[in-house]
Amino acid sequence: MNFLASLPPVLYLISSVMFTLGIKRLSKVKTARQGNTLAALAMLLAVIGTALELGWVDPTFILGGLVVGTAIGAWTALTVKMTAMPEMVALFNGSGGAASALVALASYAGLREKGLIGTGVKVFEGGTLPAGVQVFVLLGSIVVGAVTLSGSLVAWGKLQGRLAKGKPILLPARHALSVALLMSIIGVGVWFGVGTAEFGTSALWIVTGLSLLLGGLLVLPIGGADMPVVVSLLNSYSGIAAAAAGFLVGNPVLVVAGTMVGAAGLILTRIMSDAMNRSLANVLVGGFGQTDAAGGAADEGYEGVTQAGPEEAAMILEGAQSVIIVPGYGLAVAQAQHVCKELGELLIKRGVQVSYAIHPVAGRMPGHMNVLLAEADVPYDLLYDMDAIAGSFKQTDVCIVVGANDVVNPAAANDPSSPIFGMPILPAHEAQTVMVIKRSLSPGYAGIKNSLFEADNTLMLFADAKKMLTDLVAEVKEL
Amino acid sequence: MIMGPLLMGLYVLVLAAFLGFELINKVPPTLHTPLMSGANAISGITLVGAITVAAGGDPTLARWLAAAAVATATINVVGGFLVTDRMLKMFRRKK
Numbered sequence: 157m158n159f160l161a162s163l164p165p166v167l168y169l170i171s172s173v174m175f176t177l178g179i180k181r182l183s184k185v186k187t188a189r190q191g192n193t194l195a196a197l198a199m200l201l202a203v204i205g206t207a208l209e210l211g212w213v214d215p216t217f218i219l220g221g222l223v224v225g226t227a228i229g230a231w232t233a234l235t236v237k238m239t240a241m242p243e244m245v246a247l248f249n250g251s252g253g254a255a256s257a258l259v260a261l262a263s264y265a266g267l268r269e270k271g272l273i274g275t276g277v278k279v280f281e282g283g284t285l286p287a288g289v290q291v292f293v294l295l296g297s298i299v300v301g302a303v304t305l306s307g308s309l310v311a312w313g314k315l316q317g318r319l320a321k322g323k324p325i326l327l328p329a330r331h332a333l334s335v336a337l338l339m340s341i342i343g344v345g346v347w348f349g350v351g352t353a354e355f356g357t358s359a360l361w362i363v364t365g366l367s368l369l370l371g372g373l374l375v376l377p378i379g380g381a382d383m384p385v386v387v388s389l390l391n392s393y394s395g396i397a398a399a400a401a402g403f404l405v406g407n408p409v410l411v412v413a414g415t416m417v418g419a420a421g422l423i424l425t426r427i428m429s430d431a432m433n434r435s436l437a438n439v440l441v442g443g444f445g446q447t448d449a450a451g452g453a454a455d456e457g458y459e460g461v462t463q464a465g466p467e468e469a470a471m472i473l474e475g476a477q478s479v480i481i482v483p484g485y486g487l488a489v490a491q492a493q494h495v496c497k498e499l500g501e502l503l504i505k506r507g508v509q510v511s512y513a514i515h516p517v518a519g520r521m522p523g524h525m526n527v528l529l530a531e532a533d534v535p536y537d538l539l540y541d542m543d544a545i546a547g548s549f550k551q552t553d554v555c556i557v558v559g560a561n562d563v564v565n566p567a568a569a570n571d572p573s574s575p576i577f578g579m580p581i582l583p584a585h586e587a588q589t590v591m592v593i594k595r596s597l598s599p600g601y602a603g604i605k606n607s608l609f610e611a612d613n614t615l616m617l618f619a620d621a622k623k624m625l626t627d628l629v630a631e632v633k634e635l
Numbered sequence: 636m637i638m639g640p641l642l643m644g645l646y647v648l649v650l651a652a653f654l655g656f657e658l659i660n661k662v663p664p665t666l667h668t669p670l671m672s673g674a675n676a677i678s679g680i681t682l683v684g685a686i687t688v689a690a691g692g693d694p695t696l697a698r699w700l701a702a703a704a705v706a707t708a709t710i711n712v713v714g715g716f717l718v719t720d721r722m723l724k725m726f727r728r729k730k
Contacts, residue, residue: 175677175680176654176658178673178677179655179658179659179670179673179674179677180658180659182666182669182670182673182674183658183659183661183662183666183670184666185663185665185666188666188669188670188723189720189723189724191673192669192673192676192716192719192720192723193720195673195676195677195716196676196716198677199676199677199679199680199682199712199716202680202682202683203682203683203686205683206683206686206687207686209687210686210687210690213690213691213692214690214691214692215690216692217689217690217691217692217698217699217701217702217705218686218689218690218702218705220702220705220706221685221689221701221702221703221704221705221706221708221709222705222706222709224706224709225705225706225707225708225709225710225712225713226709226713228706228710228714229709229710229711229712229713229714229715229717230713230714230717232710232714233713233714233715233717233718233721234717234721236718238721238722238725241668241672241718241722242668244714244718245668245671245672245675245715245718248672248675248676248679248710248711248714248715248718249675249678249711251679251707251708251710251711251714252675252678252679252681252707252708252711252715254704254707255679255681255682255685255704255705255707255708255711256681256684256704258685258700258701258703258704258707259681259684259685259688259701259704259708261700262685262688262689262697262698262700262701262704263688263697263701265695265696265697265700266688266695266697266701268697269695269696269697285640285641285644286641289641384667387671388671391671391674391675391678394675394678394681394711395674395677395678397678397681398678398679398680398681398684399648399651401681401684402680402681402684403644404684405683405684405687405688406640407683407684407687408644408647409680409683410680410681410683410684411644411647411648411651412647412651413677413678413680414678414680414681415647415648415651415652415655416651416652416654416655416658416677417655417674417675417677417678417680418652418655418678419651419652419653419654419655419656419658420655420656420658420659420674421655421671421674421678422655422656423655423656423658423659423660424659424662424667424670424671424674427659427662427667428667514665516667523665523666523667523668523669524668526665527668527669527722527725530725531725539665541663
């Protein structure tokens with residue numbers, strides 16, 4: 157074995173170690189950015205190793221794909237707004253799933269073009285892996301990749317609020333339909349394995365189509381509030397699809413990195429569903445937040461709501477010693493993070509103790525609020541996780557809820573009939589006065605009524621978060 | 636070597652899965668989104684598989700499919716790492 161031939165495996169090994177360290181560092185605040193860079197370098201090393209392994213080949217199609225992909229990826233990543241980040245991750249993830257399915261389709265088409273014939277499985281004989289295993293990973297890569305693609309696209313549509321306004325779509329007999337689809341996929345797959353050569357290519361396209369349908373069908377019934385969990389799960393799938401593609405092309409770094417992401421993604425998914433106090437199975441069955449499940453939707457059913465303007469709110473803030481700000485998705489939509497920070501600073505200058513309470517699933521993704529507030533330069537040590545601050549609301553004078561809804565719904569704590577009963581919430585209602593900045597009484601992502609809005613100690617400030625906070629800042633300055 | 640390529644691959648698979656499970660047991664909520672995004676970029680590793688099948692110059696169906704695979708995988712990789720970096724850049728602690 158000469159030096160050049162032994163270089164790629166060594167590069168793959170180094171790359172795998174770097175991926176591992178990268179993921180490890182990504183899970184610590186201090187080292188996260190470095191971890192991301194490390195993982196990116198690992199990717200570069202894996203690509204260099206692959207190029208060396210291929211030796212001199214016509215690179216036209218490779219370079220073409222790289223240029224197009226880099227241009228689209230870099231442009232979207234650098235121009236996307238911070239608030240649209242969750243949707244972006246869903247799209248990128250779908251793209252990765254598509255790639256794995258395409259790798260499998262291309263490698264089969266390549267075998268065919270080499271003139272290899274025989275019944276399904278026979279095409280693969282003579283490879284390094286047993287033919288049956290190759291058929292299995294080929295189909296696995298296509299099915300998981302395609303499910304990831306269509307699932308991510310539906311998730312993207314829901315996060316954007318374009319698809320049914322993020323509401324769950326419950327098709328009749330959807331579980332039976334999913335099972336039927338899955339059975340058909342397995343059926344066509346088996347047929348591919350034992351059938352005639354002519355049938356092979358069409359069989360794979362049928363499997364691809366059915367898998368795309370399945371992915372969409374699986375995500376459709378899940379409500380927008382659960383999308384983060386779904387995106388995380390699909391992320392895990394795309395890792396598994398990559399690992400399958402790794403077996404197919406016989407590349408160890410693909411197997412290692414793909415499997416690692418698949419496993420780590422599953423753990424992250426569990427951490428997220430734990431944060432909502434729901435089992436993963438519960439999330440996936442879907443239908444969460446059906447309007448028939450509980451409470452009145454929209455503006456109906458609210459009694460004794462107290463409305464107030466910025467002037468009145470500012471006067472209450474004048475007498476406050478301690479303020480907790482609870483940000484939610486409304487803050488992100490209105491791009492109100494900077495003016496929110498301004499209000500916080502102003503209050504601190506007046507001697508008020510200000511803290512920000514971050515619910516793990518506030519916004520459309522865990523950590524969404526941390527990202528936004530960090531963008532506005534809110535000092536890191538003013539942000540408190542739910543567990544750290546939940547006990548402090550009782551001793552707090554004013555709690556300002558900015559565009560949050562479900563995460564401060566007391567029904568989760570005291571109404572067993574509520575569909576979100578059991579979800580840990582920020583007990584905003586325990587504060588002496590609660591100010592809710594919200595455009596209307598419309599329900600949040602869970603689609604249910606929030607009794608906080610009609611509580612005696614709650615003032616509703618109806619406006620866009622940015623506008624109301626700007627007015628509040630002006631009023632507080634005049635005090 | 637008593638192990639063939641299949642068994643070797645299974646060893647790698649099983650151990651990598653354990654590694655993934657053990658790697659992240661405690662993640663501060665702040666990092667959930669960036670970690671998901673970073674892991675998502677890493678899953679674009681399928682890029683190396685795409686490059687392998689895209690090698691060669693004849694414009695056959697296989698090649699076009701492979702080029703599309705390279706492009707979609709690159710979007711995942713380049714976009715994923717850049718977006719993650721943008722998010723993490725904001726966590727710089729300023730005093």
